Amino acid sequence: MPRVSEEHRVARRQQIIDAAHRCIVENGFHQTSMQDVINESGLSAGAVYRYFTGKEELIRAVAEKASVHFAEAMAKVVSEHPSLSWDQALARLLSGLMSDLDESRAGTARLAVQIWGEAQRDPVVAEAALGALVAAQRRMHSLVVQLQDTGRIPKSGDAGQISQALLSFLLGCIVQSMLMEDVDLEGLAHGLAALPSPVELERAGG
Amino acid sequence: MPRVSEEHRVARRQQIIDAAHRCIVENGFHQTSMQDVINESGLSAGAVYRYFTGKEELIRAVAEKASVHFAEAMAKVVSEHPSLSWDQALARLLSGLMSDLDESRAGTARLAVQIWGEAQRDPVVAEAALGALVAAQRRMHSLVVQLQDTGRIPKSGDAGQISQALLSFLLGCIVQSMLMEDVDLEGLAHGLAALPSPVELERAGG
Amino acid sequence: MPRVSEEHRVARRQQIIDAAHRCIVENGFHQTSMQDVINESGLSAGAVYRYFTGKEELIRAVAEKASVHFAEAMAKVVSEHPSLSWDQALARLLSGLMSDLDESRAGTARLAVQIWGEAQRDPVVAEAALGALVAAQRRMHSLVVQLQDTGRIPKSGDAGQISQALLSFLLGCIVQSMLMEDVDLEGLAHGLAALPSPVELERAGG
Amino acid sequence: MPRVSEEHRVARRQQIIDAAHRCIVENGFHQTSMQDVINESGLSAGAVYRYFTGKEELIRAVAEKASVHFAEAMAKVVSEHPSLSWDQALARLLSGLMSDLDESRAGTARLAVQIWGEAQRDPVVAEAALGALVAAQRRMHSLVVQLQDTGRIPKSGDAGQISQALLSFLLGCIVQSMLMEDVDLEGLAHGLAALPSPVELERAGG
DNA sequence: CATGAATGAGGTTTCATTCAT
DNA sequence: GATGAATGAAACCTCATTCAT
Incomplete structure (x- = not known):
């Protein structure tokens, strides 16, 4: 041929x-x-x-492809629904990450964990994984700013810190959905939304 | 004898x-x-x-030891500081998890990711990892209830959902701290605390 | 056509x-x-x-080409200078073998050793290598006879044995020039010429 | 065990x-x-x-062992027969190299050629091969000097050049004995001894 | 009981050769 | 005819595990 x-x-x-x-x-x-x-x-x-050229290169290709895929899925999720409310956006992020990313949410989560494990040893994989995270955070930063600008969430919080916290939460959801069968993603979103905010805490005298 | x-x-x-x-x-x-x-x-x-008997048993022993360690560290962190405010508790959880658990936070995070990867293949490791998560969630559930009972956070949220969201956040912090050098744990805690709560959202008309 | x-x-x-x-x-x-x-x-x-048809045939072709080349170079060296004295002929043989044969003496010697190694396994290569040696010896036999006939060397020695010894010497020079940098070919020729002959030995009472 | x-x-x-x-x-x-x-x-x-650790190290070990063996055999041959005449010494060198060195003269010659081929690519093998040659030449240098001192060969020749020429001759004999069945080693020795020497050449008017 | 040399299945990779286009 | 992607046997090497001492 x-x-x-x-x-x-x-x-x-x-x-x-x-x-x-x-x-x-x-x-x-x-x-x-x-x-x-x-x-x-x-x-x-x-x-x-x-x-x-070898197994290493193949692993890197898989990791990079998955990382790009992750970042793109995140971008799509965030950009396609510009007028969602805060908890709708949260729920959309979660379900989007878990099911849009891949036909099977299990596959996505499992591969992600593998990549993180490999990132400990292969700097190229680490860079790919990190790149995906940074891209994801940027997207979420935009989302947070947008929500702040349109008054859907208070402007008092630091958008950078909020978006990073959000990223941690999403990553944690990935881990949980991998370790537990049938994680209630909607419940998780509600749980996050139900966390006390500074304003409330002040009011509560915390 | x-x-x-x-x-x-x-x-x-x-x-x-x-x-x-x-x-x-x-x-x-x-x-x-x-x-x-x-x-x-x-x-x-x-x-x-x-x-x-072999490598598998050794891996399981390491995973189980680490899981127990994780759960114990979580229990200690939660129980040792019963009168902290919400954001103090958050910060304490994070720093406790990352540094008390192990002399090096990097080691903890790295091993955790390895265990999660192995959990995909070995049901015994999966059970150990899951057990640690469940135990951790229970502790956090207690904490949330305690905070709600003492009025330090609102009682409107579902304690189960909140504690699970909190767990996701903490797991995500572990992942982030593994992939990025010098993650700002305090900033992450602030970010989480700065997330809008339902009350605020309602107020904002979201 | x-x-x-x-x-x-x-x-x-x-x-x-x-x-x-x-x-x-x-x-x-x-x-x-x-x-x-x-x-x-x-x-x-x-x-x-x-x-x-395959690697073997290619190897054989290279070996045969090189063998023919070797024999031709030897013929040329021997025939082109019919009136040289013994030590001039020796020096001419050596330098001719080493430099006329190939632009680089190193290449010639290296290939020769490779062919000898391959001759151990492939009878066709062995035949090519042997053919080159036999042809070379015949040329040297003619030279020796010619030198004896013109009185430039004594007729007492057996021309066959002398030419074969000469061949061994030349082959050894190839090996040496491959293993050592900057072999002094002229010195080698002098060394050979300085070996004692039977006549002298008799005279010396050996 | x-x-x-x-x-x-x-x-x-x-x-x-x-x-x-x-x-x-x-x-x-x-x-x-x-x-x-x-x-x-x-x-x-x-x-x-x-x-x-791998094939390379094994090849080197074989090459080194063989080189040491070669040098030792040469030393033995040269030292064990201090009172031989020139042509006896020559014959002894040849037969010693070829048969004492190894139970089968074929094996010795074949391995030698392999080592020379490998020396082109592996500097460690090259050094071993070169070491054996240098050691051999030193032995022959001693022999030549000893023969000169006892008047068994003329003192006019340069011992260094003579011993190197002798080495070339011996190496060439190895090659020939590998490529040809039943090489007449004694004939070769005679051939070498029958080469014209400077003294004769002068006398012959060459 | 402890040791660590030995095992050998199985892993990664290469390369002479073929054949569909 | 020419091409070069594809083949797959076989090369080198590793490593979990055993067992004679």
Whole structure:
């Protein structure tokens, strides 16, 4: 199959990344052997090594793809619903992250945790993961500012800190949804919204 | 009467678990070889296999130890400061989790992420991780109820949902502190406290 | 009438052999991959396999080419200077072998050693190498006879044995020049000429 | 089999080196797979890799052992027969090198050529090979001086050049004996001794 | 009981060769 | 004819585990 289009090459790469993605969601980075990926992809060992120099590069490609996907999903969720109220926005963020991101919310969460684990060892994966987080935070920063500007939430809070706290909460939801079956995402959103705010605390004399 | 005393046995087990802990924090579960643990522990291969049937059992022991540690640290943090205000309690939870748990906050976060990754594959590890989360949530539930009872936060919110949201936030902080250098934990706490509450939102007409 | 002419075929073959030659001088037979040869030749894999059935045939072609080259260089050296004295002839043989054979003496010596190594395994390569040696010895035999006939060296020695000894000496020079930087070829020639001869030994009472 | 003596470790190493030696003589360095060595040694893969970090180290060990062996054999040959005449010494050197060195002269020559080939790529092997040559030359230098001092050969020749020429001759004999069946070593020695010397050449008017 | 040398299945990767385009 | 992507056997090496001493 010579004289192959750039298109074909990209498709093949994606085919391998997808196969690796499936394996890794199922078994984790280091429990997935190259043979697993080779079998899952339907290609031969040689073919896989034509597109990736080794397992490390393949892991990085999967991590980067997932990170980009995460950031894009976050952007989409945040931008597509400009007029939501605060708790609607929260709920949308959560359900969007968990289900829009991937057909199966489990897959997303599982892969995310794998990537974080790998980030401890591979700086390239760490950078990809961090990039996704930073992009996500920026989006949420915009959202918070927008909500503040339109009076839907008070302007007293620091948008940077709020958006980072929000990010932590979302990441934590990912972890929880991975460890527990049937996490009540809506309940989580309500729980977050029900947290006391400074204004209230002052009023309560806290 | 057992030979070298039960005490000795437990001490040896702990010695091995500690060695494994250090290796895993450094390199992750699957990049840590049994030889690494053997070297780090200062024992022989045979000795390690006398106390653990294999790598799986050792991983489980490390995960369980860490989970218990996590739950205990959480209990301590929550119970030791019964009269704190809401934002003091938040800040205390965060700093307590991150530094009391372990000499190095990095180590704690890294091991946690490793355990979550392993939980995807090993039900025993999953149960340990889940147990720690459930225990932590219970503690926070108590805290929330206590704060509500003493009027330090409003009683309108569902304590279960609030405590779970709080847990998500804390888990997310662990993830963030692992991926970013010098996460501003206090800023995160402020950010969370600055989130709008339902009362405010109603007032704002959201 | 053949398609692109026999001439073209031969030129292509030579192009590939030359590429392989360069690779092998650089990296040896078995450290040179077909891909190396393919890249060095500027052709495609398919093209190389159109001209050679496989690596073995290519190796044989390189070995045969080099062997023929060696024999021709020897012939040229021996025949071009019919009236040299013994030590002039010796020096001419050495320098001719080492520099006329190839632009770089290192390349010649390196390839020769590779061929000898391969001759242990491949009878075709062995035959090529042996053929070159036999041809070289025949040339030297003629030289020795010629020198004896013209009285430039004594007729007492057996021309066959002398020429074979001479060949051994030359082969050894190749090996030495490969292992040592800056071998003093002239010194070697002097050394050989300074070896005692039977006549002297008798005279010395040996 | 724990608590093993140093002796045992050295023996095991030697066992592996010997197995590798046999494989390499038979098939060359790069046609010998680690599996071949493993099978030939009667050990397991893990055992071999306990004693050698990889194929390269094993190749080096074989090359070094052979080089030391070569130098020792040369020393022995030269020193054991202090009162030989020139042509007796020559014949003794040749037959000693070829048969004393190894039970099979073929093996010695074949391995030598392999080492020279490998020396082109591995500096450690090159150093071992060069070391053996330098040691050999020193021995022959002593021999030449001794022969000159006792009047068995003329003092006119430069001992350094003579010994180096002698070395070249011997190396060439190794090559020839590898490429040709039944090389007449005695004939070669006669041939060398029959080469014209300067004295004769002058007399002949060359 | 402790030791650590030995095992060998299985992991990652390479590379000579083929064949659809 | 030419191309170069694809193949897959086989190479090198690791590592969890065992067991003779």
